[in-house]
Amino acid sequence: MRLQGRVTHWNDDKGFGFVYPIGGGQKAFVHIKAFSQSSYRPVDGDLISYDLSSDQKGRYVAKDVRFAGGDAKLTRAYKLKPFGTIFVSMFFISLAIATMVFHLPLTLIGLYLVTSIVTYIVYAIDKSAAQDGRRRTPESTLHLLSFVGGWPGALLAQKKLHHKSRKMEFQVGYWLTVIANCWGLGWMLTTKAGYDFLGYIAKMIP
Structure with a gap:
């Protein structure tokens, strides 16, 4: 029964x-x-x-x-599931267009890709640690990775791994890092000081 x-x-x-x-x-x-x-x-x-x-x-x-x-x-859950993939895809398409329009170094896209991959891996490790009762990755570390450009990987990890996707306090912090990162990118693309700073970063990368 x-x-x-x-x-x-x-x-x-x-x-x-x-x-x-x-x-x-x-x-x-x-x-x-x-x-x-x-x-x-x-x-x-x-x-x-x-x-x-x-x-x-x-x-x-x-x-x-x-x-x-x-x-x-x-x-509803099935309809919302592709949101992360679509959002991240649109961001990278927009970034590629901006790279061509503003003649930006391709390393900018590479930085986002590499940081996103690293962030996804850290999320996966933290998910495994939560399931096994091992030491967790601090949420401040996850937010820092998102802030420096790993937020696309973090979003995919949240949707794919179902990790940190339901904790409201964490989600608020996460989206603040997304806004801060996108604002910083916009500042670098639209101001002389920002563009010079972007060029300085590009020269530091081999």
Whole structure:
């Protein structure tokens, strides 16, 4: 007999939480791998249906988990999923056009690409550390990487790895770094002092 319950205490970094059955009863541990549909990440309050089982220690565990009446949520999540890829693609296309128009060094694009790759890797390492209970990468380090040009890689990591994508305080800080970085890029492209500074950076790179 399948039960219905609501997700609670969901930790998206680690990919697990608990479910309380509707109408009362024993709470059960639920892991992201137990969900039969993977296009939407659960959040606290989601209504799910599941089979109740137990692990080797006798603790209740939810198996074969499905979102109950969650088609609308799944559809919205699927539509929003390409946003990160589209946003980053448009940025690099715009950057390439600006490079040609303003005769900027190609190293500028290279800097964004390299920094983004490094940032993505750091996010992946932090995601793995969260799941394994190891020492985490400070959020200030993640924000610093975004600020210096790694924000495209950070955005893709958030969408692809589902890491730091639901923590509102972190998201506010992240988008502030995006705004600051883009403002800095605009300053370098539209002012003489900024353009000279950009040229100085380019000369420092072999």
